[in-house]
Amino acid sequence: MEVLPHAAANKPKLTRATSPLMSALDTGGRYTLTRRHFVQSALIGGAAAAACAAGLFVGWPFASSQVRRSSVLPWPEARSIVAETVLPSFPDSTFVVTDPRYGAVGDGNADDTMALASAIEDCSSRGGGHVVLPEGVYSTGALRLQSNVDLHLEAGALLRFDGDPDRYPVVLTRYEGIECLNRSPMVYAYGESNIAVTGAGVLDASQTQTWNSGSNRAAVLEPMVAAGLPPEQRVVPEHGRLRSAFVEPYACTNVLIQGVTLRGAQFWQLHPTLCRNVTVDSVRTGDTTSLNTDACNPESCDHVVIRGCAFNAFDDCIALKSGRDADGRRVDTPCQNVVITGCAVQGPAGGVALGSEMTGGIRNVYVHDVRTFGRSVQHMLYAKSNTRRGGYAVNIRVDSATADHLGGAWAFAQMDYDGQVGDFGPTFEDWAIGNSTGDLDPMVLQLSGLDGNPIRGIRIRDSAFTHVLFPIDAYDHVEDVAFEGVTINGWGADR
Numbered sequence: 001m002e003v004l005p006h007a008a009a010n011k012p013k014l015t016r017a018t019s020p021l022m023s024a025l026d027t028g029g030r031y032t033l034t035r036r037h038f039v040q041s042a043l044i045g046g047a048a049a050a051a052c053a054a055g056l057f058v059g060w061p062f063a064s065s066q067v068r069r070s071s072v073l074p075w076p077e078a079r080s081i082v083a084e085t086v087l088p089s090f091p092d093s094t095f096v097v098t099d100p101r102y103g104a105v106g107d108g109n110a111d112d113t114m115a116l117a118s119a120i121e122d123c124s125s126r127g128g129g130h131v132v133l134p135e136g137v138y139s140t141g142a143l144r145l146q147s148n149v150d151l152h153l154e155a156g157a158l159l160r161f162d163g164d165p166d167r168y169p170v171v172l173t174r175y176e177g178i179e180c181l182n183r184s185p186m187v188y189a190y191g192e193s194n195i196a197v198t199g200a201g202v203l204d205a206s207q208t209q210t211w212n213s214g215s216n217r218a219a220v221l222e223p224m225v226a227a228g229l230p231p232e233q234r235v236v237p238e239h240g241r242l243r244s245a246f247v248e249p250y251a252c253t254n255v256l257i258q259g260v261t262l263r264g265a266q267f268w269q270l271h272p273t274l275c276r277n278v279t280v281d282s283v284r285t286g287d288t289t290s291l292n293t294d295a296c297n298p299e300s301c302d303h304v305v306i307r308g309c310a311f312n313a314f315d316d317c318i319a320l321k322s323g324r325d326a327d328g329r330r331v332d333t334p335c336q337n338v339v340i341t342g343c344a345v346q347g348p349a350g351g352v353a354l355g356s357e358m359t360g361g362i363r364n365v366y367v368h369d370v371r372t373f374g375r376s377v378q379h380m381l382y383a384k385s386n387t388r389r390g391g392y393a394v395n396i397r398v399d400s401a402t403a404d405h406l407g408g409a410w411a412f413a414q415m416d417y418d419g420q421v422g423d424f425g426p427t428f429e430d431w432a433i434g435n436s437t438g439d440l441d442p443m444v445l446q447l448s449g450l451d452g453n454p455i456r457g458i459r460i461r462d463s464a465f466t467h468v469l470f471p472i473d474a475y476d477h478v479e480d481v482a483f484e485g486v487t488i489n490g491w492g493a494d495r
Helices: 035-053 076-084 113-125 206-210 222-226 325-331
Strands: 002-005 094-096 107-111 129-133 136-140 149-153 157-161 170-175 178-183 187-190 193-199 202-204 247-250 253-258 261-263 276-281 284-286 302-307 310-312 318-320 335-341 344-346 350-355 362-368 379-384 392-399 409-414 427-434 437-439 443-448 455-461 464-466 472-476 478-484
Touching (some): 076 335, 094 113, 113 136, 113 149, 170 187, 170 247, 178 325, 318 335, 350 362, 379 392, 379 427, 443 455
Parallel strands (some): 107 136, 136 157, 157 202, 187 247, 284 310, 310 344, 335 362, 350 379, 362 392, 409 443, 437 464, 443 472, 455 478
């Protein structure tokens, strides 16, 4: 393990005795993150805030005044991904769900499931258009989108998913990176093209907590995989309970989720899976206290654009994924060509996370103008895998990001997540961070590779980090790190 100071000898030193982050380093030089270290390290952010309040950092410059930011995507490759990501298009036809042909009531009491499904079916069969929900409260079970349908919620429309499990039929899904049959997500599509959920309305899943529970993947799902059962025979409700995602287009093309607000999630909120051409635009998530309610998790998708969103999660805010372990190797599909721009993030884990379900690989990711808000996050950039998971995270680019009041290091990577081991070493390499800032963060970099399998090629340039409580980096099996035009607490940190 290597600890590198960024400034003069009289700057604070970080030792095992003074930091739970460092105490997680065992005598063999391996970094193991436990739930205890996660909680303890979150306290460091509070210590940094207290230090600032006590005047420790008086006179030190704030990072935001030291960095020139780009208002446009600075990478030609990212601009190409945006241009190539096809948006769905729809005829001008409208299908209002309260029309007598469909019979939705929208009073919050009537069951509008069949009315909404009828409007979706009619719209698709007539060549497509917009299924419109006027102002009202629509109580419903699972909704299944069909090709060429835009489910549009007007302002004042509330789509409230009810607590009757029988209204959520079993469908093919992916639970934490493993394919299976489980109760339907609240909004689902399979193998469709040109689909959308748009408008200024709200989708509320809070009532599904009566049935939407269960997280013991190791006991419920993994034994079926180990037994060699194909996905269509891994029927979760016959063996126990695992939660269902909120909005999940599966194996779809040309997907748009725009303008809506999601609240009351019990599990991952936006989970496009094995899709191509996905746009998530101006979406808000939040109002949930359930653990593991990541806000936006594209999994094994190609050409994804996430822009202008405010993600409030109870785990990672944006997490790119590509399958788990043996089942991920069977599917073997990366998450790639992803642009994230103009978003705000708040949650107890990663702002932008890579993994841990990354068996199929993650590559060509461009993160631009992402900022923390409110309670902030644990890490702005958080990469996690292990030798059972394998996979890779390569060609990762971050520019004009702001991450203040973090609970841990600005960028954090580990190859021994959850202590799971196997024969598939992950690859983390070719990451570049530029024109970014952090204020009141405990550390800048904390990177933990493996013996014989280091993290390689980390570049930070033209960035400023202020009021950093421990102005050092913690490296374990890391090679080829370079800083250029970087300051930490006002000191030059180039090397």
